[in-house]
Amino acid sequence: MNLSARLEESSKSHAMKPAYYFMGQSSTYGELNGAVNKFASGLEKLGLGKGDHIALVLGNSPHFIIALYGAMRAGATVIPINPIYTPDEIGYIMKNGDVKAVVTLDIMLPLVEKMHHHLPEVHHFIYCETGDEKAKGLQPEQLSAYSKLKSFSQVVSSGDTTYKGPDLQEDETAVILYTSGTTGKPKGAMLSHKNLYSNARDTGEYLKMNEDDKVVTTLPMFHVFCLTVVLNAPLMTGATLLITPKFSPQDIFKLAKEFQPTVFAGVPTMYNFLYQYEEGNPEDFSSLRLCISGGASLPVALLKNFEKKFNVMISEGYGLSEASPVTCFNPLDRPRKAGSIGTSIVNVENKVVDELGGEVPVGEVGELIVKGPNVMKGYYKMPEETAAAIRDGWLYTGDLANMDEEGYFTIVDRKKDMILVGGYNVYPREVEEVLYSHPEVVEVAVIGVPDPEMGEAVKCFVVKKGGSLTEQELTAYCSEHLAKYKLPSSIEFLEELPKNTTGKILRRALKQQVLQS
Template sequence: MNLSSRLEETSKIHNTKPAYYFMGESSTYGELNGAVNKFASGLQDMGIQKGDHIALVLGNSPHFIIALYGAMRLGATIIPVNPIYTPDEIGYIVRNGDVKAIITLDILVPLMEKMHTALPEVEHYIICETGDERVKGVNPRTLSIYSKLKSFTQLVANGDVLFNGPELEEDDIAVILYTSGTTGKPKGAMLTHKNLYSNARDVGDYLKMNEEDRVVTTLPMFHVFCLTVVLNAPLISGATLLIVPKFSPKEIFDLANKYQPTVFAGVPTMYNFLYQFPDGNPNDLASLRLCISGGASLPVALLKNFEKKFNVIVSEGYGLSEASPVTCFNPLDRPRKPGSIGTNIMNVKNKIVDELGEEVPIGGVGELVVRGPNVMKGYYKMPEDSKASLKDGWLYTGDLARKDEDGYFYIVDRKKDMILVGGYNVYPREVEEVLYNHPSVIEVAVIGVPDPELGEVVKCFVVSNEKNLTEEGLMNYCKERLAKYKWPKVIEFLEELPKNTTGKILRRALKDQVLQS
């Protein structure tokens, strides 16, 4: 079984039931499955074959779902990409991922036009029409990529609704998720059909998702948290997705009044915004049976305040891209422990080990390792990194954790020096590499500092040889080269950076300095 075949089965059982609502429009499961077949057929007619790689540079929309499941039905491999990434960031993923076709929005066509000379392997740009006013003045015939442009709408319209794709093996790569690496270059976690289906199935079972559920889908679909927990798991359970293009507290409360959702999933920042929203009436969320939090640790005070105000359970969990992603959730059938990431989900085992790989005693701190059908095949074209992360059937997460006597896990410290900005992972080296390219920067160190809204933000310490270099100038330099959530919030100039005896810059000393100030 895989996600594509399961959707086909679900469409037969719930043929006329709404699969999703989006901006006032809806689609039944029968209509969705038909669109998936037609899109897969259109891809095949273009020359896309089983095993080819396709990038999705899209936000939350039916386009994403149809493209994802259509590509999987054909046996192609999907690479989701954040649409707010800069050309450099998108370009690296497309080149490293050997992408043959890009599916993107019409408003991003000018960006693709600028990038395409550096992406000679991309044969097709499939454009999703949004009706945005900003594209009305663009004449596609004047673009140098005109011959490579294809219409998403026309592909679906002209496709074969009875398309029968190739046989899919459970070990075939379905999705490659690029996650920032400690070297500053993103790594592509290869997730198989078995990985994705098993995790969606087990998460759905664990959270008791069913055809009566209406799930708010406001987390970004290109992110693995959304992909599994509030897209794939609901769809294979026969639930209805309530697709929100972009999170806003007002939008969520308006949606709740109209559709009475039963499940909401978000990162801690979203819960804080909903809790603080002045027009948020507790009765507006009365239909919710469950809220899910992930992406970062949810402050216990916020968790308790939110539950008290809205009279709903918030279940925290844990996951990472390399595990498709979920490994733990706070259980629904026994006491939940605030501050904990919960217990093992079905078919997945977590344990805490020391530096020798031996399990530590209850309460001891060590590295969290994971085993199960959800664990990735490896990193794309990175055998050494794969070998370092996958040992004897266990995925080494790099996160320090502990387990209590009841089997509940707790994250003790973050993965190395990773910064979590509103639930998004930012690695210091990635920002440092950009700043080191500035001609006036001699040395730089990047850390995360606490922020009341986003959890953490990026702070940079810079040593420069140019007295006239300003914080604003460096900020603008970063904004041209990094996605918005990676932008530094503060840049501080120093005469020198703290180092150890070997000359290594000591980020920990800078963090301690910030905490003491």
């Protein structure tokens, strides 16, 4: 079984049920599957098929879903790309990923015109008509890339609803996800049909997703968190997606009031924005049975404040692109442990090991490693990096964690983010948790900076509310909760913290800022 075949099954058992709502539009499962068939058939008529790499440079929309499932049904490998990446970033992924066709937005045509000469291996640019004001006046036939251009509607209309694609083997590559690349160029994690199908199935089962669920789909679809938890898993179970083109607290509350969603998934900054949104009515979230958090550690103070205000439980989990991504979630049938990432989901094994790969005792900190049908095949065209990441079948995550006696894991921090102060380990998350507990603090990021005496020192970046909170007051507050060597050497107040498109706070950007100053 694979995701494409599973959608085909859902289209038969839930033919007339809404698969998604999007900006006043909706589609049944039957209609969605028909569009997927036609897009896959249209690709085949363009000479694209099994083994070809197709990039999706798209935001959240039905186009993304149809292109994703259509390409997979045709046997192609999908490479999702963040549409706000720079031309250099997009160009690198397309070249490294051996892309033959691109599906993008009509507003991106000027970028296509600029780049297509440098991408001779890309034979087709398929653009989606958005109706966006920025796209008005663009005449594709006047572009030098015109011979490579096709509209999305042209490709779909040329296809056949009865299309039957090639047989797909479970170990064939379905998607290549390029990791953000904290050092050097991004790496392409190759995820097989088995990887993606098993993780969507097991995550949906763990979170008890069902056909009655209505899932808010506001996380970016090109990101693996959304791809598995908020797109593939719900579609496997016959749930309905409530798609928003981007995240905004105002839009989420409006959507909730109109559609009464049952599941919301977001990253910690989204929960912070929703909690801080003064016009947010807790009654609008009364239909939610579950909130899901991932992408970064959710501060315990924020978790408790959000749950108290909106009377809904947040289940925090953990994953990474190389694991399709989910490995852990806080269970729904047992007590949730605030601050933990929960227990291993079904069919996935997690353990904490030392530098030699030996399992550490309960409660001790080590590196989290993962094993299961969700672990990637490897990095595309990078055998050495693959060998370093996957050893004896175990994926080494690079995250530091511990496990308690009940099998609940807690992420302490990224291995590379640990701060060494005078020989003592300081984990940024521990300091951040203390700062988040202060009532005047909105957001926090903690990094290590060079120190001539101690090796490294703790530096904090804080976004505060409109009050008169000072560095001295906040340092004094920290001294009540932290050992002396963990105390901030300096606290800098900012209007906002740098974030990526999923809302994850970028510590590395702050480190670069410090090094350049």
